[in-house]
Amino acid sequence: MATFFTADSHHLHAGILHACKRPFASIQEHDDCLVEAWNATVAPGDTVYHLGDFALGPAEAAERVFRRLHGRKVLIVGNHDKRSRRLGWAEQHEGIYETAIEGRHFVLCHYPMRSWPRAFRGSLHLYGHTHWRLPGTTQSCDVGVDVWGYRPVSLSAVIDAMALSDTKPEELRAPA
Secondary structure, rough: OOOEEOOOOOOOOHHHHHHHOOOOOOHHHHHHHHHHHHHOOOOOOEEEEEOOOOOOOOOOHHHHHHHHHHEEEEEEOOOOOOOOHHHOEEEEOOEEEEEEEOOOOEEEEOOOOOOOOHHOOEEEEEEEOOOOOOOOOOOOEEEEEOOOOOOOHHHHHHHHHHHHHOOOOOHHHHOO
């Protein structure tokens, strides 16, 4: 059983195609592609943390999309999840959610933060919301679909991306 992360799928939200320049002819093509990519990545026994903005549309349509997706699904509520909260999530969390996964401390939130609980003690922060407009660092990573080929990203890929980040914390400090 593996752990994956994703955010900002925006199922049923036709406006996202233009807003984020997503390369799909229709929202139906978009949703079908995202479901196919999810299910090609995630096995039924895996856990996926969705860091907000799952769907914008009628609850019944969102439920149909939700039921097609493999895995145990955990929602970290985003700013467009009013109706998505009613879906059959294994867990739901508002705001900041702290958890340990494979011996590492994570702070999960829909929104990116400059600092977070235990940031100076090795905690890692995963976020969405910015649709690839805010680069990650050696301790934080955007797990949104716009960054990761419209599919959930594995824990190991997130760790690798942070290790390769060009933005080092010491470079962010003001000159002494």
